[in-house]
Amino acid sequence: MNANNVYTPSEALIEEVITLSRNVNLYTVKTKEEIKWLPGQFFMVSVFGFGEAPISVTSSAREPLKFCIKKVGHVTGAIHGLRAGDTIGIRGPYGNAFPLDVARGRDVVIIAGGLGIAPLRPLIHEFMENGKDYARVFLLSGSKTPADVIYSEECALWEKRGIRVTLTVDCPDDSWDVCTGLVTAHLDKVEADFQNAASYICGPEVMIEAAMKAVSARGIPEERIITTLEAHMKCGVGKCGHCYMGPKYICTDGPVFSYKELRRLAERFGKGHGPQDDPMWGY
Ligand SMILES: Cc1cc2nc3c(=O)[nH]c(=O)nc-3n(C[C@H](O)[C@H](O)[C@H](O)COP(=O)(O)OP(=O)(O)OC[C@H]3O[C@@H](n4cnc5c(N)ncnc54)[C@H](O)[C@@H]3O)c2cc1C
Ligand code: FES
The missing domain is CATH 3.40.50.80 (Nucleotide-binding domain of ferredoxin-NADP reductase (FNR) module)
Structure with missing residues (x-):
């Protein structure tokens, strides 16, 4: 993540968007730096000009970074307007993980x-x-x-x-x-x-x-x-x-x-x- 300011998101490229249900999409994203996460952690996901929303990681450590996002309002609605090739901002991972x-x-x-x-x-x-x-x-x-x-x-x-x-x-x-x-x-x-x-x-x-x-x-x-x-x-x-x-x-x-x-x-x-x-x- 951005080393200078914890609030500055890194850019991530949306590689794939899959529709999972009438209001839920699955986003596969690619980051410039390698990012590791644990099951249960989340990222702050942003669309430039709209704001940020906390979103859990839905992929395992062996997979690319994926977010499963339900369209409920302002930010998630803006994310649903994006396509493969567009960029989002991300910062994280944050929070604790599921204890194993x-x-x-x-x-x-x-x-x-x-x-x-x-x-x-x-x-x-x-x-x-x-x-x-x-x-x-x-x-x-x-x-x-x-x-x-x-x-x-x-x-x-x-x-x-x-x-x-x-x-x-x-x-x-x-x-x-x-x-x-x-x-x-x-x-x-x-x-x-x-x-x-x-x-x-x-x-x-x-x-x-x-x-x-x-x-x-x-x-x-x-x-x-x-x-x-x-x-x-x-x-x-x-x-x-x-x-x-x-x-x-x-x-x-x-x-x-x-x-x-x-x-x-x-x-x-x-x-x-x-x-x-x-x-x-x-x-
Ligand atoms: C740790 C964490 C992990 C999450 N993981 C996911 C995920 O994997 N996928 C996903 O789709 N969503 C997830 N959410 C919920 C997601 O963050 C909210 O749906 C999102 O912030 C709504 O933002 P919006 O701008 O689209 O909606 P807004 O326009 O801000 O609000 C629309 C409606 O959603 C309600 N709302 C807003 N924020 C939240 C919130 N944080 N929780 C519940 N209701 C809210 C508002 O009260 C309002 O009724 C997660 C939330 C947290 C805290
Ligand atoms: S979101 Fe700011 S203290 Fe938790």
Whole structure:
């Protein structure tokens, strides 16, 4: 990254844009310098003249840098207007990473809601590439409708490489012949050794809370239930105070937290976390 000023983005060339769903695109970008990242980290991604947005890395360390971006507003809308050959600004990687030690030798239960699969994807690659370090890996991935499902083709490849995948939608249509209902409704089918397992969860706030409670009720200890949070961010580096949650900054202390940490913070400081009226915990 730019050595002189932490806020100055580096230019990155968009090499490829793939449409994953009606409002989600996958961007492969090339940077001038070599950049390394860990599963769970994010970059501040900018479009010149529009601003910056925090975006998780969705690629594994063996792949080029990729971002999976949902069009929701000003910056993400501008990014969706870009094509291969255009440039974006990036700075990072920022934030902590998914802890892997909690899962070594254990069954792993990954629960994704909607776009929450994006930051979990590099973690899934870690489990596939170093399968001998982990026991069985279960993935429950839920979306609102079939038109919102992303990475479905990859799910088929992950299944071939040993990941036990359950895809579900809340509202099926005639084309959908897989599972329906909330992701948490399918936990009973997961034959994990829950007492001895670890879980990684990402999705909308309400889904994160329900999933953390559901795997906790099945016996996974709170310190082995891991999630990644969202917040409004400006600086991404612990300076502006936009992302605070009690005494923690989501950009530097997170975005990855254990259920144990979150429960302690909620007990001491309440669930709302900052200058915003609406605390945001998820994708
Ligand atoms: C650590 C982290 C990782 C993220 N990873 C991804 C990712 O991989 N892919 C992706 O598409 N998005 C990701 N997001 C969310 C993304 O940063 C927001 O969608 C983006 O900042 C919205 O900017 P905008 O200018 O397009 O929207 P705006 O025009 O600013 O706002 C549009 C709407 O989105 C809401 N919004 C704005 N910022 C956020 C935010 N940070 N979180 C939730 N809602 C927000 C606003 O309240 C408003 O309702 C991540 C957020 C964080 C904090
Ligand atoms: S975004 Fe500025 S302190 Fe976290």
